Amino acid sequence: MPETKELNSPADASAERWERETLEPVLRKRPERKKRFETVSLDEVNRLYTPADAAGVDFERDTAYPGEFPYTRGIHPTGYRGKLWTMRQFAGFGTPEETNARFKYLLEHGQTGLSVAYDLPTLMGYDADSPLSEGEVGKCGVAVSSLADMEVLFDGIPLEEVTVSQTINAPASVLLAMYLVVAEKQGADFRKISGTLQNDILKEYIAQKEWIYPIRPAMKLVIDTFEFCTRHVPKYNPISVSGYHIREAGSTALQELAFTLRDGIEYVQWGVDAGLDVDEFVPRISFFFNAHNDFFEEIAKYRAARRIWARVMRERFNARSERTLQLRFHTQTAGVSLTVQQPLNNIVRVAIQALAGVLGGTQSLHTDAYDEALALPTDRAALIALRTQQIIAEETGVPNTIDPLGGSYFVESLTKKMEDGAYEYFDKIDSLGGMVEAIEKGFPQRDIQESAYQYQKAVERGDQTIVGVNKYSMEGEQTEIPTLVIAEGVRDRQVERLGLAKARRDNGAVSNALEKLKKSARDGDNTMPATIEAVRAYATLGEICDALRDVYGLYEEPAF
Amino acid sequence: MSERKIRVLVAKPGLDGHDRGAKIIARALRDAGMEVIYTGLRQTPEMIAAAALQEDVDAVGVSILSGAHNTLCPRIVELLRERGMDDCLVIVGGIIPQEDIPRLKEQGVSAVFLPGTSTGDIVTFLRDNVGQRA
Numbered sequence: 077m078p079e080t081k082e083l084n085s086p087a088d089a090s091a092e093r094w095e096r097e098t099l100e101p102v103l104r105k106r107p108e109r110k111k112r113f114e115t116v117s118l119d120e121v122n123r124l125y126t127p128a129d130a131a132g133v134d135f136e137r138d139t140a141y142p143g144e145f146p147y148t149r150g151i152h153p154t155g156y157r158g159k160l161w162t163m164r165q166f167a168g169f170g171t172p173e174e175t176n177a178r179f180k181y182l183l184e185h186g187q188t189g190l191s192v193a194y195d196l197p198t199l200m201g202y203d204a205d206s207p208l209s210e211g212e213v214g215k216c217g218v219a220v221s222s223l224a225d226m227e228v229l230f231d232g233i234p235l236e237e238v239t240v241s242q243t244i245n246a247p248a249s250v251l252l253a254m255y256l257v258v259a260e261k262q263g264a265d266f267r268k269i270s271g272t273l274q275n276d277i278l279k280e281y282i283a284q285k286e287w288i289y290p291i292r293p294a295m296k297l298v299i300d301t302f303e304f305c306t307r308h309v310p311k312y313n314p315i316s317v318s319g320y321h322i323r324e325a326g327s328t329a330l331q332e333l334a335f336t337l338r339d340g341i342e343y344v345q346w347g348v349d350a351g352l353d354v355d356e357f358v359p360r361i362s363f364f365f366n367a368h369n370d371f372f373e374e375i376a377k378y379r380a381a382r383r384i385w386a387r388v389m390r391e392r393f394n395a396r397s398e399r400t401l402q403l404r405f406h407t408q409t410a411g412v413s414l415t416v417q418q419p420l421n422n423i424v425r426v427a428i429q430a431l432a433g434v435l436g437g438t439q440s441l442h443t444d445a446y447d448e449a450l451a452l453p454t455d456r457a458a459l460i461a462l463r464t465q466q467i468i469a470e471e472t473g474v475p476n477t478i479d480p481l482g483g484s485y486f487v488e489s490l491t492k493k494m495e496d497g498a499y500e501y502f503d504k505i506d507s508l509g510g511m512v513e514a515i516e517k518g519f520p521q522r523d524i525q526e527s528a529y530q531y532q533k534a535v536e537r538g539d540q541t542i543v544g545v546n547k548y549s550m551e552g553e554q555t556e557i558p559t560l561v562i563a564e565g566v567r568d569r570q571v572e573r574l575g576l577a578k579a580r581r582d583n584g585a586v587s588n589a590l591e592k593l594k595k596s597a598r599d600g601d602n603t604m605p606a607t608i609e610a611v612r613a614y615a616t617l618g619e620i621c622d623a624l625r626d627v628y629g630l631y632e633e634p635a636f
Numbered sequence: 637m638s639e640r641k642i643r644v645l646v647a648k649p650g651l652d653g654h655d656r657g658a659k660i661i662a663r664a665l666r667d668a669g670m671e672v673i674y675t676g677l678r679q680t681p682e683m684i685a686a687a688a689l690q691e692d693v694d695a696v697g698v699s700i701l702s703g704a705h706n707t708l709c710p711r712i713v714e715l716l717r718e719r720g721m722d723d724c725l726v727i728v729g730g731i732i733p734q735e736d737i738p739r740l741k742e743q744g745v746s747a748v749f750l751p752g753t754s755t756g757d758i759v760t761f762l763r764d765n766v767g768q769r770a
Contacts, residue, residue, distance in 0.1 A: 196650070196651035196652055196702055197651060199651070200651050202651075208651065208680075209651075210704075210707060211650065211704035211706070211707025211708055212651050212702060212703075215702055215703035215704055216652070216702050216703060280653075284653055284654065285653025285654070285655060285677055286651075286652075286653045287653075324654075324656070325654075325656050326656050326660075412656075414751075415752055416750045416751050416752055417752055449731065449750075449751050450731065450733050450734070451703070451731070451733050452703075525659055528656050528659070529659075529660055529663055529664075532660050532664070532755065535754075536754050536755065536756060542752065545752040546754075559734075559735075561733075562703060564706075633676065633677065635676075
């Protein structure tokens with residue numbers, strides 16, 4: 077997109093002179109390697125960026141200073157000089173005992189926060205003994221069916237001190253309740269607990285597709301957690317609005333940025349409509365972005381994200397508090413970019429992607445392990461991933477200064493292009509009636525699918541290179557790296573613990589609590605107090621979700 | 637006489653919702669002139685076998701990333717055979733550890749395609765192998 081600029085400005089004249097006198101003679105002798113150079117999002121990149129390209133970017137208005145509006149250069153006036161990002165490796169597999177041991181291993185090796193991966197039955201609100209859970213228990217994450225599992229998962233980990241991020245969405249309010257009850261049993265004060273619940277249901281309908289209920293009641297559950305946490309767990313982030321999964325589903329960087337921030341706007345709007353004060357609950361909304369292969373495009377994406385959020389919160393929602401305007405985010409390197417072929421190459425990819433996240437000013441970071449295109453990571457692979465972050469933090473010098481790419485003609489111009497592109501998407505989604513309506517119409521889903529297919533075709537044409545896959549591949553190569561094997565007996569052990577928990581509990585208290593929960597859901601009351609009561613009585617995840625399924629029904633994906 | 641188009645059921649068993657791969661394969665096979673039926677998410681092996689029979693497909697392409705392949709894939713093969721679909725190929729794509737591939741093949745899976753596979757390779761495989769059916 078051409079920048080608006082004055083014609084025949086001195087900058088243009090000097091660029092023209094360079095092209096005529098210096099560039100063209102060289103191009104005549106030796107053409108460039110490709111006709112078109114493009115990002116991993118298939119967006120064209122120019123040969124050179126000059127002051128003319130960044131002419132639409134005003135330093136005071138658009139770039140400015142870290143810790144000041146519009147926060148393009150970061151939300152902290154000291155950048156990483158004050159505090160490094162949190163190194164938060166996502167982990168979870170098998171039984172709660174196994175994951176608890178992995179957590180302790182990571183904490184012993186210098187990791188500074190925890191992040192729980194739950195298995196698919198847990199993500200979908202089924203217990204380990206459900207027929208639908210067959211073959212899936214403990215495979216993609218840790219299996220949690222009741223408070224009894226959660227107690228084991230966090231055994232010996234003080235929840236008042238360690239911040240824990242939980243990747244859970246459709247049944248997020250239930251897992252939050254379990255977490256809080258475990259903290260309570262440890263004697264922790266709710267007001268001191270910090271951490272993050274992913275709880276971003278919109279991106280489930282858009283991209284990751286682990287949903288349970290229809291969209292509107294699911295949004296109501298999210299707002300219930302906002303309201304509850306604002307009152308009782310004020311340092312806790314009840315949501316992490318996630319572009320990560322949108323990108324993994326095949327979106328471009330711009331689509332990731334635009335859909336994620338528009339999802340964020342949707343949550344804020346629903347919160348405001350429920351009577352919450354913007355400056356009270358929005359400061360606890362956090363974000364989660366992907367770090368993909370295209371280095372500068374990613375950095376521009378993070379810079380644009382902060383600027384857009386600050387402007388939208390001020391202009392659209394009249395936010396007054398600084399904290400409301402400041403977008404905080406977690407980053408994870410792109411799982412989708414990892415290759416089965418020559419898997420050690422993934423260590424290099426992850427390092428470069430992580431560096432983009434750091435140059436973009438992320439608050440926390442997960443680096444993928446090199447073996448994740450094959451299986452969940454081994455201890456050794458997970459350790460190298462953590463060491464990658466430590467090398468960036470303590471050897472490269474990158475965190476010594478704030479936003480070192482600020483002022484780059486290319487990065488500033490790309491940041492602006494991202495911002496403008498996102499506003500165009502916002503207009504389109506607003507014209508459809510908002511994000512919920514856009515999802516119901518299949519708009520973001522179709523838009524992402526199209527990009528995913530175009531990217532696949534570009535790879536197959538060889539326009540996009542994947543080293544070791546469509547270039548520099550090795551015939552007959554054996555990928556001989558050890559992989560983590562999840563024991564097939566996990567389900568039996570989990571079903572056994574579930575049976576014991578059910579035998580020990582007071583079934584009358586469980587049915588009363590579940591009836592209360594249904595009533596609060598039917599009446600449109602906040603469901604959190606009743607959910608906590610049910611969890612305390614050791615009602616299982618499946619039982620609690622079934623109660624809500626009875627009231628809300630199930631989501632059916634429209635065909636498109 | 638017009639040749640019958642190859643018919644493929646693209647199936648997504650288990651609880652996992654990551655359907656990027658399944659949708660890309662479905663579209664690539666369609667673009668290659670095949671008739672493709674996509675089951676949608678969270679199909680049980682029973683639902684997949686029933687759909688394969690009803691649609692009279694030549695092949696079932698199973699997309700699976702969750703680690704449940706050792707349970708779900710052999711079950712799909714077994715149910716297809718029980719329904720008399722002895723010639724129906726079962727191919728699998730997704731995150732499958734190398735050491736599981738020989739066992740899946742012994743249990744009747746014709747091919748396993750790992751991340752990085754070109755859609756063209758899958759088209760070629762189907763053309764070569766469906767063509768050989770009696």
